[in-house]
Each structure stands twice: as structure tokens, then as C-alpha cells.
Amino acid sequence: GINAEYGVSWHSPWYSSNLISQENQVTSERMRKAYERVLFLHEADICLTGHVRGYERTDRMYRNVTDPDGMYHFSVGTGGISQGLDLDWIEPQPSWSLFRKSVHGASTFHVHNQTHIHWQYNGINDGELVDEFWIVKKKKKN
Numbered sequence: 001g002i003n004a005e006y007g008v009s010w011h012s013p014w015y016s017s018n019l020i021s022q023e024n025q026v027t028s029e030r031m032r033k034a035y036e037r038v039l040f041l042h043e044a045d046i047c048l049t050g051h052v053r054g055y056e057r058t059d060r061m062y063r064n065v066t067d068p069d070g071m072y073h074f075s076v077g078t079g080g081i082s083q084g085l086d087l088d089w090i091e092p093q094p095s096w097s098l099f100r101k102s103v104h105g106a107s108t109f110h111v112h113n114q115t116h117i118h119w120q121y122n123g124i125n126d127g128e129l130v131d132e133f134w135i136v137k138k139k140k141k142n
Contacts, residue, residue: 007046017097018052019088050077053086056100
């Protein structure tokens with residue numbers, strides 16, 4: 001698992017530019033309003049979600065805007081599902097959506113030390129590296 005100091009995980013994304021995410025918008029927004037500040041105060045860096053059958057990585061987000069102290073959101077609901085992929089994305093791509101692609105795949109992350117995590121997303125069919133990213137832990141605000 002991932003250390004709670006680094007991140008959290010649940011099913012439906014709070015931030016997604018895939019049109020299918022709009023179907024859970026009311027529930028996701030209610031949850032975001034209830035928990036986002038708590039996670040912000042605890043300095044979580046990563047949020048892993050599923051639901052959307054496509055891959056997306058956002059910038060650090062807090063209260064619906066990019067924020068250097070917010071969390072990166074990774075939507076990775078693409079592993080081996082039989083319903084197909086969600087192909088419809090909001091256009092143009094929002095500036096907070098750093099990478100997105102409708103491809104079956106799986107994510108791995110390697111915690112290198114207390115401040116650096118290497119994230120990779122690979123296609124399932126051919127193992128192709130689809131996305132990779134270094135996450136640098138935010139400095140404590142104590």
C-alpha cells in the first residue's frame with residue numbers, strides 16, 4: 001500500500017476531463033467538499049481513483065484550481081475491464097489535465113526515498129510506457 005502521508009485512494013475521481021466522470025459529479029463533489037481540506041491540511045500528495053475507463057494525470061489540485069500545495073490526481077480505472085474504454089474527453093484539454101489517454105494499462109510507483117516517488121503507467125497489451133512522472137513530496141509547512 002501507499003503511506004497515508006503520501007496519498008489516498010477511492011473509486012470516483014474528483015478531477016477528470018473524461019465525460020463519463022460527469023455521471024458521478026454530484027457524489028464526487030459532495031465527497032470532495034467534505035474531505036479535500038482535511039487531505040490538504042495533512043499534506044497528501046497523491047490521489048488514486050478508478051471509475052473512468054481511461055488514464056489521466058492532473059496537476060496538483062485544490063478547490064477546483066491548480067495549487068502547488070494540492071494533490072496530484074491519477075485516474076487509473078483501466079485494468080482488464082470488459083466494458084471497453086471511455087473515449088470521450090472534454091475538448092479542449094483543460095490546463096490542469098497534464099496527461100490523458102484511453103488505453104488499457106496498469107500503474108506502478110516506486111518510492112525512492114522520503115521525498116521522491118517515480119510513477120509509471122504502462123499499456124497492458126504491449127507493456128508500452130504510456131506516461132511517467134516524478135512526484136516530489138511537498139515540504140512540511142510546520
